[in-house]
Amino acid sequence: MAHIAPEIFNGLILGAFYAVVAIGLSLIMNLTGTINMAHGSFMTLAGYLAFALVSAGTNYWFALAVAPILTLIVGVLMERTLIRPLYHRDPVYSLLLTFGLSLIAEETYRLIWGDNGVPFSPPVALQNAVSLGFTYFPAYRLFIAGALLVIIIALVFFLQRTRYGLRLRAAVQDHEMIAALGTNTQLLYMINFGLGILIAGVAGVLAAGMLGLNPQSGNALLMPAFVTVIVGGMGSIFGAVAGGMLIGLTISIVTLYIPAASEIAMYILMAVILLVRPRGLFGEEGIFG
Amino acid sequence: MRKRGGLIATAILLVLLLFVPQIAPRIHLAISVCTEVLLFAMAAMAVNLLIGYTGVLPFGNAAFFGLGAYGAGLTIEYWHAGFLSSIGLGVLASLIGALAIGPFLLRRRGIYFALLMIAFGQVFYFIAYRFTDITGGEDGMNFSRPAVEWLGWQLKDENFYYAMLAFFVVVGIVFYILVRSPFGRSLLAIKENETRARYLGLNTDRFIFIALLISAAIEGLAGACYGLSIMFAYPLMLDWHNSGNIVLMTILGGSGTILGPFLGALIFVIGNDILSTAVPWWQIPLGALFVVCVLGFPKGIVGTFLDLVERRRSGFSYEAREPEFQSTSLPKGETTP
Numbered sequence: 001m002a003h004i005a006p007e008i009f010n011g012l013i014l015g016a017f018y019a020v021v022a023i024g025l026s027l028i029m030n031l032t033g034t035i036n037m038a039h040g041s042f043m044t045l046a047g048y049l050a051f052a053l054v055s056a057g058t059n060y061w062f063a064l065a066v067a068p069i070l071t072l073i074v075g076v077l078m079e080r081t082l083i084r085p086l087y088h089r090d091p092v093y094s095l096l097l098t099f100g101l102s103l104i105a106e107e108t109y110r111l112i113w114g115d116n117g118v119p120f121s122p123p124v125a126l127q128n129a130v131s132l133g134f135t136y137f138p139a140y141r142l143f144i145a146g147a148l149l150v151i152i153i154a155l156v157f158f159l160q161r162t163r164y165g166l167r168l169r170a171a172v173q174d175h176e177m178i179a180a181l182g183t184n185t186q187l188l189y190m191i192n193f194g195l196g197i198l199i200a201g202v203a204g205v206l207a208a209g210m211l212g213l214n215p216q217s218g219n220a221l222l223m224p225a226f227v228t229v230i231v232g233g234m235g236s237i238f239g240a241v242a243g244g245m246l247i248g249l250t251i252s253i254v255t256l257y258i259p260a261a262s263e264i265a266m267y268i269l270m271a272v273i274l275l276v277r278p279r280g281l282f283g284e285e286g287i288f289g
Numbered sequence: 290m291r292k293r294g295g296l297i298a299t300a301i302l303l304v305l306l307l308f309v310p311q312i313a314p315r316i317h318l319a320i321s322v323c324t325e326v327l328l329f330a331m332a333a334m335a336v337n338l339l340i341g342y343t344g345v346l347p348f349g350n351a352a353f354f355g356l357g358a359y360g361a362g363l364t365i366e367y368w369h370a371g372f373l374s375s376i377g378l379g380v381l382a383s384l385i386g387a388l389a390i391g392p393f394l395l396r397r398r399g400i401y402f403a404l405l406m407i408a409f410g411q412v413f414y415f416i417a418y419r420f421t422d423i424t425g426g427e428d429g430m431n432f433s434r435p436a437v438e439w440l441g442w443q444l445k446d447e448n449f450y451y452a453m454l455a456f457f458v459v460v461g462i463v464f465y466i467l468v469r470s471p472f473g474r475s476l477l478a479i480k481e482n483e484t485r486a487r488y489l490g491l492n493t494d495r496f497i498f499i500a501l502l503i504s505a506a507i508e509g510l511a512g513a514c515y516g517l518s519i520m521f522a523y524p525l526m527l528d529w530h531n532s533g534n535i536v537l538m539t540i541l542g543g544s545g546t547i548l549g550p551f552l553g554a555l556i557f558v559i560g561n562d563i564l565s566t567a568v569p570w571w572q573i574p575l576g577a578l579f580v581v582c583v584l585g586f587p588k589g590i591v592g593t594f595l596d597l598v599e600r601r602r603s604g605f606s607y608e609a610r611e612p613e614f615q616s617t618s619l620p621k622g623e624t625t626p
Contacts (some may be wrong), residue, residue: 033400035348035407037533082580091400092346093583096540099533100579107572223529226408234401263415270408271393278396 006137007252013141013210015248016148020203021221022228022240023155024196030172030235031192032087034094038078039225041105042197043204043218046071048113050205051120051213060123068201075197076190087189088175102219109215117214144206151199156237158195168192172235224251227270233283242281294598298548306454310447318559321518324450326558327457328515333538333550334464335507340536341545342468343500344480345394346403348532349410352390353505355527356383356413357512359424362432362522372435372444372517379513380506386413387505394501395494398483407529414527429523432516453514460507465547467503476500533579541582543589552590 021039028036050067054060078101086094121127122140129136159165171178171188179185204218211217224247232243247266254265273281305312309323332354339347360382364370370378390409394402417424424430437444444452467473478486479493487493516522525531534557542553560578564571586593 029400029404035400035403082584085584089587090346091403092340092348092536092540092544093587095346095348095403096533096537096579097583100537100576100583103530103572103576103579105576107570107576111570223408223411226404230405230408234404260419260421262419264412264419267409267412267415274393274396274405 004253004256007256008249009137009141011249011252012245013145013148013248014252015245016145016152016241017203017207017211017221017244018224018228018247019232019241019244020148020151020199021225022232022244023152023237024200024203025225026229026234026240027196028193029229031168031175032094032189033089033091034083034087034098035091036098036196037095037222038098038101038105039196039200040218040220040222041102042071042075042200043207043221044109044213044215045074045105045218046201046204047120047208047213047217048109048118050208051113051118054120064202064205067205068198071201071204072194072198075201076194079190079193083193084186084189106215106219113215115215117212117217120208120213122209140209144210147206148203151202152237152241155195155199159237164188164191224266227266229280231270231273231280233277233280236280236282239280239282246281295547302548302551303458306457310450320446320450322559322562324453324518325515325562326555327450327453328511328518329535329538329558330551330554331457331460331511331514332508332535333542333554334460335504335511336535336539337544337546337550338464338468338476338500338504338507340539341549342473342480343476343497344483345398345497345501346400346536347406347501347504348403348536349406349408349529350504350508350535351529351531352386352410352413352527353383353508354512354515354531354535355417355522355524356386357509357514358516358522358526359417359430360509361513361516362430363423365432365435366430370435372437375435376510376513376517379516380509383505383509383512384502387502391498391501395498407532410527410532411529414524414529417522417524417527424522424524427524429521431521434517434520449518453518456510456514460510461547464507468547472496472499537579537582540587540589541578543591543593543595546589546591546595549589549591556590 021043025036025039028034028039046067049070050060050063053063053067058066082097082101083094086097122143126138126140126143128139130139130142157165159169167178167183167188168191171183171185175185178188203221207221208217211220225244228240228243228247230243231247232239232241247269250265250269251262255262258265277283306327310320313320313323332350335353336347336350339345339350357379360379361370361375364378365375390406390412393409394405397405418427420426434444468476475486475491475496478489478491479496483493512526515526538553538557539550540553541556542551543549557578561571561575564574568574582589588596
């Protein structure tokens with residue numbers, strides 16, 4: 001048990017990352033029909049920007065706050081100029097466009113920050129280990145768990161309790177009707193995309209300290225996040241959290257016993273869940289809640 | 290009129306393809322790159338069957354391509370399969386792959402189908418990547434091309450190109466017949482409006498599944514031949530990046546057209562070959578090509594060209610001003626029988 005416990009915690013934290021990325025992906029996917037293949041690139045961008053800020057002498061907390069916002073600005077600019085014309089069209093176009101963007105992004109990071117990863121360590125205050133009674137655990141990972149939890153709760157609050165969240169959920173169901181009722185849907189799309197990128201950005205900075213930072217590090221989280229969206233049910237935040245945790249746990253426990261099967265286990269899990277529940281665990285297409 | 294134009298273009302193309310081994314050295318093009326164009330054109334044709342004629346988005350098709358290559362490579366390496374039998378087994382491997390993931394994909398349509406296919410397609414990448422003992426893992430696996438001697442000529446260089454050209458032509462003819470058959474028309478009906486097709490009595494799930502299997506078989510053939518061409522199979526063949534490339538070739542040339550995917554593959558493969566040797570940051574122009582293609586001419590080269598011809602003939606065309614994104618460039622008369 002003692003050697004499994006840290007693995008379970010690691011699995012849960014990994015799962016929380018998958019959940020947060022998956023929520024961003026399905027926000028964008030459900031409202032505008034865009035599968036954002038560049039989502040991972042935005043995470044990497046946030047990580048590198050935070051790295052650049054810390055290298056320039058700012059402290060970690062400042063970087064953690066500012067890098068996602070800079071990423072958000074880049075993301076919204078991209079959305080307004082390149083992705084917006086493709087909304088509600090055949091998904092192949094937005095898929096190819098964001099895929100092209102991710103290729104450009106990856107090469108750009110490589111040109112600026114080099115082929116290999118850069119060292120981006122968490123702040124000194126979080127580098128020690130914390131005793132949990134029966135085992136020790138890195139403080140930084142506990143901090144990540146807390147931060148991701150806060151993001152998810154804030155998002156649920158935003159979607160469920162605010163006027164914009166209400167409009168967003170209404171637009172997912174019928175974007176023409178809500179436009180006819182006087183909501184500026186273009187603004188809504190922008191906020192929605194920005195929201196997805198912002199949480200991807202925060203997750204990107206957090207992940208950089210735990211999983212490393214290289215031109216492809218964000219893309220490594222993208223595929224498990226897709227699986228999370230499918231397992232949890234498309235359009236369900238609770239589903240994304242449950243699916244992410246399940247996948248994170250599966251990966252970390254399988255890695256312990258059969259390292260070669262770590263990714264494949266995730267797909268077997270996905271196949272089994274799709275056999276039992278074709279729409280995913282909590283799948284309600286297009287309705288956030 | 291249009292049919293004759295297409296026929297003439299195809300004839301010219303075939304003659305050019307026959308003389309590629311004579312032309313290519315003069316324009317400093319390696320014959321292996323020409324073979325690559327043919328094989329990726331074949332893969333793009335397979336994708337075109339799904340995007341252009343069935344209306345589902347196979348963004349994970351590289352799984353079938355790579356399964357073909359690995360199928361051929363593994364059977365040569367471990368079972369000492371011959372040339373044709375290794376290709377056949379490669380096709381079989383991708384058919385088995387399609388049979389395994391197809392039932393999952395068929396439950397959903399639209400972006401959910403695409404999402405499922407991205408995810409399921411990646412399984413095979415991880416299998417090839419992780420099972421190092423059998424597949425060589427990240428480094429890929431080298432294998433030798435089985436020697437074939439037929440009527441005194443050996444299958445290499447130019448002769449290999451001609452063998453691939455023969456495959457390509459056969460697949461092209463089969464494809465042409467297929468999309469004009471009642472089966473192909475049914476697929477188009479599903480693409481235009483699946484609900485209506487179902488109410489007309491078509492078992493749409495079965496039609497899409499068969500289309501997926503045919504597409505996987507063609508793509509497996511392309512992959513197996515490509516594996517034999519470079520005598521190498523590597524995990525990135527199965528990766529979604531490769532899927533993205535093949536889908537782009539299809540869209541770039543023009544989905545829903547017969548010649549489009551070939552033109553797309555031609556531009557993409559040769560452009561990629563020139564760029565990747567010229568600059569180290571070749572992914573940036575490659576990514577820019579995606580952006581330009583999607584925003585600039587979503588109907589692809591052939592589709593845009595046909596629009597221009599149409600507009601010139603009729604003087605004014607509503608379609609040319611407002612490009613219709615969902616359906617591609619088949620003429621109105623042909624879509625509804």
